[in-house]
Amino acid sequence: MIIAVQAHSAQQFDQYRLGSGDVIKISVFGQQDLMVETKLSNIGVINYPFLGDINLVGLTANEVEALIDKGLRGDYLVNPSVSVTVVEYRPFFIDGAVNKPGGYPYQPALSVNKAAALAGGYTERANPSKVLIIRNISGVETELEATEIDIIFPGDIVTVKERFF
Template sequence: MKTTTVNTLVQYIIWLCLIVFSFSSIVHANDNYKLGSGDTIKITVFGQEDLSIEVLLNDSGKVDYPFLGQLQATGKTLTQFQQQIHTGLKGDYLINPNVSVSIVEYRPFFIDGEVNKPGGYPFQPGLSVNKAAALAGGYTERASLTKIFIIRSNDPEQKSVNVHANTSVMPGDIITVKQSYF
């Protein structure tokens, strides 16, 4: 009986550690992610319903926020934007606001060339070129798996870079799968 209890406790601890590790890696990934046009975000100020909003970031990347006016969101991490709102509300409006900013929906990525259904698709964390191609109906018969190019949305020069099929894809990226001649 004691062995069963210990085994159950060990399984519970392992399960709890996996959840904590998964959550911390998601939080870490979002700490590096910069907001951009096309992202839908949710701003929550706990205990203040009138200050909690959900908004799609347009081309200007600004959010009309109660009491604070227009705030620039694009180019900032979730933590930076959250801190900006916290700082703006603290003092004049609230004593110690508890602000949370989260992504409801990432901006899409785009895939064209030798895939069955080229177009824009909703980004999903953990997306690779192969997974993106699968969302686009798979590669065509003439697709070259050595001639795959990405233009990164965060690259100011917008250079097309040759990548592998297991390369990570980010929101706003443009993937082009070239044709193979053999």
């Protein structure tokens, strides 16, 4: 099933879910020994002080904050103030009618047009108004129709189609 990308763009990024390849920083106010900066592996499990192994893939930053707050509250700290930030997003991938297809570091508010520029620009036969994005939405890989002005997300696979003349 192919659907339009604009319907999911704003809603999905407001609730950005962590995935393999994201670099996150977890800090607890006043507790330097509880600061962790790590890249999520393929399985998405990190070892956090006092809590052991926790799986973060599929969680939002707010959900991770709540999970760590709950684990530390009471036994270790009276009122922990936990902060989780995404330091570096997982890469996106672009192929099709671009000069240098491959994986590239994600940057917020990245449009298809900007992604193509990172990939060396469009080829002569590119049709920037015909783009296919494969995006993981709620654990399901979904094909989205897009144009050069649509926004992409970390982990997206962008395919720029060719024109036929």
